[in-house]
Amino acid sequence: MAVVGAGPAGLFTADELVRQDRLPVTVDLLERLPVPFGLVRYGVAPDHPKIKAVTRSLQKIVEHPRVRFLGGVGFGAELDREDLLRHYDAVVYAAGAPADRGLGIPGESSPGCHPATAFVSWYSGHPDAGPPFALDARHAVVVGAGNVALDVARVLAKPARALERTDMPQPVLDALAVSKVTDITVLVRRGPEHTRFTTKELRELDELDGVAIRVPPGEAEPGGGPLDRTAENNLALFRSWTGEPAAGTERTITFRFWRRPVEVRGTPSVRELIVERTRLDASGALTGTGEREVLPAGLVLRSVGYRGLPLPGVPFDHERGVIRNAGGRVVDEAGEPCPREYVAGWLKRGPSGVIGTNRMDAAETVALMVEDLIGDRNGSGGPPIDALLRERGISPVTLDGWRRIDAAEIELGRRAGRERTKITDWAELRRLGGVPG
């Protein structure tokens, strides 16, 4: 079996495949990066080491004797759909949702207005991260009410000393240490009860050293309707933050509700964000009231969700940003299954759900695979991919290569008194991974 992408979805798929005993399998994990773990490595906030510890479980999957890690092998680059279908009995696409969603408002592409994706990739040390962020504005606005918005706001707000021990690359720590950002606004287009923040993540803000959390009076008001436990808990927190911030804090995070962005203004770079007040209409849909407000903003980060990218040759639902599928079986435009092709994770469901959600999701896909493949003896065992890779001059980063990268990062961190410091340079990662040239 080939699994495309070694993030949580790909790894849980591999795990389910080698755990079931109805079909004898070996799994190749084809990952475009030289390293495994996907967004656990390049998304999960660096100041959340406890959640990052999930890599211990994920590493066990990478090390399974019937699983093979092949890093630096990208679908659509090193290998394509035909190659995989020729060399494997089945393929599972688990390449995640790496693109960002836009706001669709004027001025969005001005300098100083970025997707949260870019900021997260930068502070996580992703080898494809764009230019470094210069944090020289006082006011930052984060648009969105999901956990990613919270991660971004927290990283902006935390004093550099509180991030010093994380695995962030040194240049990132240096940039954060001289950050001039003091006022961070989290802009929520609906009410406090509609936020998608996990209560535990929200509560963590209360514990930030030197950071005041604030909600303007009268704004943490729900729009009506029944509340579930999370909504109630979040609402209670927002109410507890209502009022003026305590004096003497270094930075403030302000939550604004019932406001949506309508225009980004400023040349040559962002100076303000125009927002419009919103409410729910009789049908429960969000509408603007026409009433506008200007928020000062030298940095705008939009955290309004991720989006999957099409894989060449594989049926794609452009509206939802996922591979067309039925429960994990890839299907064509007409809804007919494409034999031997499957999908798991964010590329299957869209960009929501936590790490563990992908375990259940992978189990669903693997159950269908086993059901489909158990009677099908035609395709068993195409020629191994190794000869083809050699022919194309591709030498993958193997488990040993990944172990060397891992050890080098731990060593780099140790010298600075940290558990790990990420290596961000493609060439260096490949060299450590044992890729010649």
Next chain:
Amino acid sequence: MTFLIGPECVDVMDRSCVRVCPVDCIYEGARKLYINPEECIDCAACEAECPVQAIYFDEDVPEELSWAVADNAAFFTEVLPGRAAPLGSPGGAREVGPVGADTPRVAGLPRAADG
């Protein structure tokens, strides 16, 4: 800090939480499931899946259920009936399988049918 399972799970045990735990640290007793506080990474995946909202973050446990925090831990640190040693941190519920026993407090809870 950890997540834990309250008595709402007793005799429900539909295992929805188990399917989403990325580190497989939710273990099955005879009448209820238990989260291993040493192995849990606080990811909150299980909390959203439970149909009876039995899963709590320890800091949010309501007063009347505060006993469940220590009771969850006890499932791993105390010797359960019929066993020779405490369960400890076995590093994966799938390998262990159903444990077939409960903490004394849970074992003694009335069955739903008994009122």
